[in-house]
Amino acid sequence: xxxxxxRPLTLRDVSEACGVSEMTVxxxxxxxxxxxIKTRNKVxxxxxxxGYVPNQIAGSLASQRVNLIAVIIPSLSNMVFPEVLTGINxxxxxTPLQPVVGVTDYLPEKEEQVLYEMLSxxxxxxxxxGLEHSDAARAMLQGAGIPVVxxxxxxGNPVDAMAGxxxxxxxxxxxxxxxxxxxxxxxxxxxxxxxxxxxxxxFEGFTEGLTKAGIEIEARDFYSGGSALAKGREMTHExxxxxxxxxxxxxxxxxxxxxxxxxxxDKGVDIPGQIGxxxxxxxxxxxxxxxxxxxxxxxxxxxGAAAAQIILDRNALPEDADPGPPVRMTLTPxxxxxxxxxRSRRG
Amino acid sequence: xxxxxxRPLTLRDVSEACGVSEMTVxxxxxxxxxxxIKTRNKVxxxxxxxGYVPNQIAGSLASQRVNLIAVIIPSLSNMVFPEVLTGINxxxxxTPLQPVVGVTDYLPEKEEQVLYEMLSxxxxxxxxxGLEHSDAARAMLQGAGIPVVxxxxxxGNPVDAMAGxxxxxxxxxxxxxxxxxxxxxxxxxxxxxxxxxxxxxxFEGFTEGLTKAGIEIEARDFYSGGSALAKGREMTHExxxxxxxxxxxxxxxxxxxxxxxxxxxDKGVDIPGQIGxxxxxxxxxxxxxxxxxxxxxxxxxxxGAAAAQIILDRNALPEDADPGPPVRMTLTPxxxxxxxxxRSRRG
DNA sequence: TTGAAAGCGCTAACAA
DNA sequence: TTGTTAGCGCTTTCAA
Numbered sequence: 001x002x003x004x005x006x007r008p009l010t011l012r013d014v015s016e017a018c019g020v021s022e023m024t025v026x027x028x029x030x031x032x033x034x035x036x037i038k039t040r041n042k043v044x045x046x047x048x049x050x051g052y053v054p055n056q057i058a059g060s061l062a063s064q065r066v067n068l069i070a071v072i073i074p075s076l077s078n079m080v081f082p083e084v085l086t087g088i089n090x091x092x093x094x095t096p097l098q099p100v101v102g103v104t105d106y107l108p109e110k111e112e113q114v115l116y117e118m119l120s121x122x123x124x125x126x127x128x129x130g131l132e133h134s135d136a137a138r139a140m141l142q143g144a145g146i147p148v149v150x151x152x153x154x155x156g157n158p159v160d161a162m163a164g165x166x167x168x169x170x171x172x173x174x175x176x177x178x179x180x181x182x183x184x185x186x187x188x189x190x191x192x193x194x195x196x197x198x199x200x201x202x203f204e205g206f207t208e209g210l211t212k213a214g215i216e217i218e219a220r221d222f223y224s225g226g227s228a229l230a231k232g233r234e235m236t237h238e239x240x241x242x243x244x245x246x247x248x249x250x251x252x253x254x255x256x257x258x259x260x261x262x263x264x265x266d267k268g269v270d271i272p273g274q275i276g277x278x279x280x281x282x283x284x285x286x287x288x289x290x291x292x293x294x295x296x297x298x299x300x301x302x303x304g305a306a307a308a309q310i311i312l313d314r315n316a317l318p319e320d321a322d323p324g325p326p327v328r329m330t331l332t333p334x335x336x337x338x339x340x341x342x343r344s345r346r347g
Numbered sequence: 348x349x350x351x352x353x354r355p356l357t358l359r360d361v362s363e364a365c366g367v368s369e370m371t372v373x374x375x376x377x378x379x380x381x382x383x384i385k386t387r388n389k390v391x392x393x394x395x396x397x398g399y400v401p402n403q404i405a406g407s408l409a410s411q412r413v414n415l416i417a418v419i420i421p422s423l424s425n426m427v428f429p430e431v432l433t434g435i436n437x438x439x440x441x442t443p444l445q446p447v448v449g450v451t452d453y454l455p456e457k458e459e460q461v462l463y464e465m466l467s468x469x470x471x472x473x474x475x476x477g478l479e480h481s482d483a484a485r486a487m488l489q490g491a492g493i494p495v496v497x498x499x500x501x502x503g504n505p506v507d508a509m510a511g512x513x514x515x516x517x518x519x520x521x522x523x524x525x526x527x528x529x530x531x532x533x534x535x536x537x538x539x540x541x542x543x544x545x546x547x548x549x550f551e552g553f554t555e556g557l558t559k560a561g562i563e564i565e566a567r568d569f570y571s572g573g574s575a576l577a578k579g580r581e582m583t584h585e586x587x588x589x590x591x592x593x594x595x596x597x598x599x600x601x602x603x604x605x606x607x608x609x610x611x612x613d614k615g616v617d618i619p620g621q622i623g624x625x626x627x628x629x630x631x632x633x634x635x636x637x638x639x640x641x642x643x644x645x646x647x648x649x650x651g652a653a654a655a656q657i658i659l660d661r662n663a664l665p666e667d668a669d670p671g672p673p674v675r676m677t678l679t680p681x682x683x684x685x686x687x688x689x690r691s692r693r694g
Numbered sequence: 695t696t697g698a699a700a701g702c703g704c705t706a707a708c709a710a
Numbered sequence: 711t712t713g714t715t716a717g718c719g720c721t722t723t724c725a726a
Contacts, residue, residue: 051486120400
C-alpha cells in the first residue's frame, strides 16, 4: 500500500522476505526444477503478499527467450484486420506466446520502422500482412533468424512461411461467376489505395477474367476517405448517371457495396434482375441488410489462426532441428451468392 | 545474407566491424552525447551494412527505462476500441512511446492476467478501459508506480488519472431528449452483457431519466452474439409484436439500431413520426443509411488522444517532481438528432 | 532439493 | 570526444 513507488520489487525482495535464495524463488515462480512443497508455499505467499510482478525484461535477457510475436498489419479501422487478430489471439491462448501488434497505415516506410522497432524486442516470430515489402524490410525479416509468416495474400514470393488467399484468383472467380449469369455491362468501384496490393490484385484478376471472355469493364471509379457506406451511395449514383446501362456492379469491399445496395433499393431498382451487385469480404457485421449481398469470404480468422499455428509449430521444434521447407498455405475463398447476384443453377 | 541465423548481432559486432568502442557505437545509435562526425559515419555505415538491430531488452534493463505503454481493452470486434486505439496511436506518433495492446474479452480474470503480463514488461504507463477492476487488478495498478489512465467511463473512482464520459449521464440525456419530443411509450434493446459496465450504466441512466418524469420503460430485450444488424431487425420485429403501441425505441448501440431502422423502413413505418429511434456511439461507418440515425457521440478518438497525452505529460516530468493531483477528464457527449428523432425546436 | 557464480547485451557514471 | 567499469534483474550452469 505505502511501498515506495519508485523501485519495483525484485526477486531479491521476495528472497529476503521468505528467507529462500533468489534462485529458488525464481524456480518456484517459473515452476521449473524440483522445489519442496514447503519452500514453494513460503515463496508463493511472500510473492503474493508483496505483490511481486516478475521482470520479463531481465528474464528474457538472461534466458535469451522472448515470448512475444510481432504482428504487423496495415490498419485497425478496416474490420478485416481485427478479425485476423482474433484468429491469432485464439490460437495463442493458453500458450506462452503473446502477440504484439504494430500498424503501418499501408505505408512502406512506416512498415519498415514498425518492423525495426518490433525486432528490437527480439520477438520469437513475425506475422506480417502482405507479400510486398521494401528491400530493407525483407532484409530485416530474412536476417532476424526467426519464423516469419506473411499473411492474407498468396500472389508473390514469401520470405519464409505464408498463409493467405490468392486475390487475383478471387477476382477471376468473381468475374466468371458474374459472366456465367449473363451479366455483361460491368462497373467497378473501389478504394483509391495504390498501396493496398490485395485490392489491386483483386481488381487485376477481375479485369483479367473479364478480358478472357472478351469483355471489358465499362466504368470504374475509385474513392478515398469518408464513410464507406455513404461513398457507396454517392459513387453508385454517379456511376449510373454516367453509364445507365450497366447491369452489374462489383465493389472492392462489402461496406461500399452495402451503400450501393441501399441506394439502388431506394431507387426501386430490381436487384439482381436489372442490376447485380457483389462485394468482397463476407463481413458478418452486414448480415441483416434488406438483401444479402453477394460476396467472397476472405478467410480472415482462419488465416490468423493458421499463421499463429505455423509459428507455434516452428517454436516447438528443438533448437537445432531442421525446420524443413517453409509452410505455404493457400486458402480458397468461396463465393456467397446471397440475393444480389442471379443464380441460374446451383454452383 | 548467409550470416548464421542463430546469433543476432550485438553492439560488439558493430564495434569490431568499425573499430570503435561499444560505448561510442551505442552513443551514435541513440544520438546521445557528442561524437565526431567521422566516427559517427563509420559506425552508422557498419551498423547498416551488418543489418544491426539494437536489443531493446538489454537496453531497457540497463537504462531502467521502457518506452512501452500498456493499453488494455475489452475487445477488438467492437469498432469503438480500434477507434480509441487510433487516437492513442496518433498522439504517440513521433514520440518514443509505443502502445502495446491487450484484450480482455470483458472478463475480469482475463483482465487481471493480461495486466500482470503487461506489467511484467515494466511499461511506462497503463491505459485501461473502464473503472471496474478486481481488487487484485487495482492493487497491481496502484503498486506499479507508473501513470495509469482509466478511460471511456467517468462514473466511479479511478485509481489515478481518468478520461471518459459519464454513461449514466448519457442515458439520462437521451431520456430527456426523447421525452421532450413527446414520445412516451418507450422500448429498449441492448446487448446481454453483464460485464459491459458502460452499457449497463447507460441503461440505468436512461431508465432513471424516464422515471424522474414518471415514465417507465414498456418493453426491454437483450441479446448476445450474432450479427448486430440482423439482431436489430429480429428484435425490433419481436418487440413490436408484443408491444405494438411503442412510439420510441432506444438501442444500446448504433449497429442494432441500424438493423431496427432498416426493418421499420421495410415495413413502411413512418420514422420519426410514428416511431422514433436512437442508438449510441456515432459510428462513422454507418453514415449513408437511408435515414441518419439519432445517436450520441462517445468521443472515442478524443478519449484515446487525451489518455495518451496524460501519459506523455506525466512522463515528461522530472523523475522526482510532484505530479500534482491526477488528471480527471470528463468529456461531454453530444446528441445527434439525425432523422430518426423528432426535433420540435433547435437544441 | 538448494545455492553460488557468471553473464545475457546494453547504458550510466565516471575517467582519460 | 572517447573509453572503462560496473551493474540492470534475471536465468544458466554447475557445485553442494
